[in-house]
Amino acid sequence: MALVENKHAAGRAPAGAAVLRRHVTTAIRLAVMQELAEGGYGRLSIEAVARRAGVGKTTVYRRWSSKLEMVVEIIAEVAGRRLPVPDTGSLHGDLELIMNAVVAALAHPLASQIVPDLLAEAARTPEIAEALLATLRAHQRDIAAAVVGRAVGRGELPADADAESAVDFIVGPLYWRLAVLRAPLPDGYVGRQVQAVIEVLSGQAAPVPSG
Structure with a gap:
């Protein structure tokens, strides 16, 4: 996001009100995440975000024109942080x-x-669904493609190993356990899943159920 709301002529310093101060934006973003965690998207409001961030509503509206625009941009920014x-x-x-x-x-x-x-809200709000899909899925696919491609080059996987499926095998069971069931992972769970993914990608076994 640009730090200056309006373009100024070269050599002309913008007025203080025209500058979107980075630390204020950071405080607002954190406030949005905290409000989402406590009340969900349905109860989120610009007023509550401004109050939590310690700023006026106009400060929030200077950055985003609506609650939806604010949440979609912040979701995309957070989800898009590349591992x-x-x-x-x-x-x-x-x-x-x-x-x-x-x-x-x-x-x-x-x-x-x-x-x-957010995943529940995505079923009702196409803009949120698009933001999640455009960031999460794309970045996961990039990482899986790089990892699988190198493994093929080392001879650890066959040439037809499916990087797209790798994303599902890697993330799916973990999401099911931690985000849906909200259950702690048993001892050694990650190690067993790693081996299961390797076996599936190498064609040695059928997909292993996450439960």
Whole structure:
């Protein structure tokens, strides 16, 4: 997002009110996430966000014209933060790092409250569904393609290994356990899932149920 609301001539400093101060925007974004976690999208309001962030409503409206625009942009920004593509030298190591990163993300106190509500809201609000799809799915696919591609190059997977399916096998069981069932992972769960994903991608076994 631009830090200056209006363009100014070269060498002319913008007036203070025209500058979207970074720390204020950060406070508003955090307030949105906290409001989503506590009350969900349906109860979210510009007024509540402004109050929590310690700013006036006009400060929020200067950045976003509506609640929907605000939430969609912030969701896209948070969901679009790229995980670094792991390169441990082995498929097992790469998958283990990815799964542990997903576990940490889904177990975060804010995410554990926000994600299920947003997915439910996505069924009712196409703009939210599009934001989630355009960021989450695209970035997951990029990471899976890189990891699977390297594994094929090392001879760990066959050339026809399906990177698209890898995303489902990696994320699906973890999301089911942590976001839907809200159940703690049993000891050794990630390790077993890593092995199951490797077996499925290599054609050694049928997909293993997450439960």
